[in-house]
Amino acid sequence: xxxxxxxxxxxxxxxxxxxxxxxxxxxxxxxxxxxxxxxxxxxxxxxxxxxxxxxxxxxxxxxxxxxxxxxxxxxxxxxxxxxxxxxxxxxxxxxxxxxxxxxxxxxxxxxxxxxxxxxxxxxxxxxxxxxxxxxxxxxxxxxxxxxxxxxxxxxxx
Amino acid sequence: xxxxxxxxxxxxxxxxxxxxxxxxxxxxxxxxxxxxxxxxxxxxxxxxxxxxxxxxxxxxxxxxxxxxxxxxxxxxxxxxxxx
Numbered sequence: 001x002x003x004x005x006x007x008x009x010x011x012x013x014x015x016x017x018x019x020x021x022x023x024x025x026x027x028x029x030x031x032x033x034x035x036x037x038x039x040x041x042x043x044x045x046x047x048x049x050x051x052x053x054x055x056x057x058x059x060x061x062x063x064x065x066x067x068x069x070x071x072x073x074x075x076x077x078x079x080x081x082x083x084x085x086x087x088x089x090x091x092x093x094x095x096x097x098x099x100x101x102x103x104x105x106x107x108x109x110x111x112x113x114x115x116x117x118x119x120x121x122x123x124x125x126x127x128x129x130x131x132x133x134x135x136x137x138x139x140x141x142x143x144x145x146x147x148x149x150x151x152x153x154x155x156x157x
Numbered sequence: 158x159x160x161x162x163x164x165x166x167x168x169x170x171x172x173x174x175x176x177x178x179x180x181x182x183x184x185x186x187x188x189x190x191x192x193x194x195x196x197x198x199x200x201x202x203x204x205x206x207x208x209x210x211x212x213x214x215x216x217x218x219x220x221x222x223x224x225x226x227x228x229x230x231x232x233x234x235x236x237x238x239x240x
Contacts, residue, residue, distance in 0.1 A: 037240055051239065052164055054232060057216035082239060094240050114240055123239025124164035141165045144236030
């Protein structure tokens, strides 16, 4: 039976620890692909990233994206962890892992999951600058990228 | 129904959520946006560029022409930038 792990959390995570359950007790899995998205410091200009999400819908939407991945590839396990709240440069933001008999499907499914998560899951990033800002409305919201929509579009038909 | 606002839509409206009671002739998401914009400058500012705002009805993405019908919750937000 495939194992699915989906979580939205404030705390940082360790990808090796988190992906271990996908392989526990399994000898039929030939490929584990994991992707970790990290917070860049943008050349020192960024002091923190603030991630807002839509509680409830974020988890549901990740679930819908994962369900779609299962219909496309013969996956033996999927893990998606996305953080919310304040994230410091160097910390992980998102972890996607796919387990499969063969690597081709595992790589494709991981890329599909990231492309769809970026354009469908209700999360928004706000960049906070070098100077500590106390005002809740300070900071700049990251604008959605056209390339992200194009990346998600390529999985259609 | 409950209206939720996220990211800069929330900041411009000045509220994270509120209970709204739109009149019966407000049938689609587009109608609701027009009705909200008429409620004040903060809504006007939030929805100034309607094309950049996404909506979800009961936690499902919808297009502007979607019927509100019996939805309990509508959310407005900018395009997603997670991942």
